[in-house]
Amino acid sequence: MYCMISSAKFRFSLLTLVLLAGCVNLPKDEFTHYGDGPPRNPPDLSNIVDPVPKFEPLAKTGNKPYRVNGVDYKVLATADNYEAVGHASWYGTKFHGRRTSSGEPYDIYKMTAAHKSLPLPSYVEVTNLKNNKRVIVRVNDRGPFIDNREIDLSYAAAFRLGMLQSGTAPVRVRALTPVENPTTINTRLNPPQHSSQYLQVGVFNEVENAQALQQKLKSLMNLPIVIASEAELNNKHRVVVGPFDNEAMLHRINGLLEFHGIIGYPTRLN
Known part of the structure; x- marks a missing residue:
């Protein structure tokens, strides 16, 4: 005795095997990704401007000591004189619209960033040490918690720094203090x-x-x-x-x- 497999079931099984092998790319909406990455049809970001540092009250969330993956982190009382050299990464559409640590929604088209210890919000200048491109970003999120990375940039900031393709880049991060208040x-x-x-x-x-x-x-x-x-x-x-x-x-x-x-x-x- 043998079983007959319908053609529909056969096609489904074959498709499943192919997907598992990673040979098929499913269509994705602009902000629906199975992993992180850039938007499918991004707007022209060449004219996006840096935010202007200004005095702001501390965010109601994201400024207390916290623990991630068994590691304890302290939040600096002030960003004054902060400067560090490390690696930057960027995060994209997987997190677009999600709540950041400061409570604000993440927008891939804004000049923002995530940092492990700077107060939320803070303003920093980020310099790509490979091409000397510079941007100013507003820190409103926590991270990155991978390896020894210093800062996680928005898609727009990564575009401005010329690091979308590489994914990471060596950077210098320098805190900025508003000049007028x-x-x-x-x-x-x-x-x-x-x-x-x-x-x-x-x-x-x-x-x-x-x-x-x-x-x-x-x-x-x-x-x-x-x-x-x-x-x-x-x-x-x-x-x-x-x-x-x-x-x-x-x-x-x-x-x-x-x-x-x-x-x-x-x-x-x-």
């Missing part, structure tokens, strides 16, 4: 009486409690955390963050503290 302008017009300001985040009778808060803050940010014990405060112990040379940075760090449930008050040390 109403707060910084007022600071220059009305300079404070003293050169530096601090944020007071706690006052304790016992120095051990002040030290515990100091250690907690050190796990959140790479800034000086000072315990000031002053006689005029009946030998109480103040925990302060700083110093800050301008009010713009003080307010930005205060926003980061509030994000972690810590209230800071501007102060000065005697």
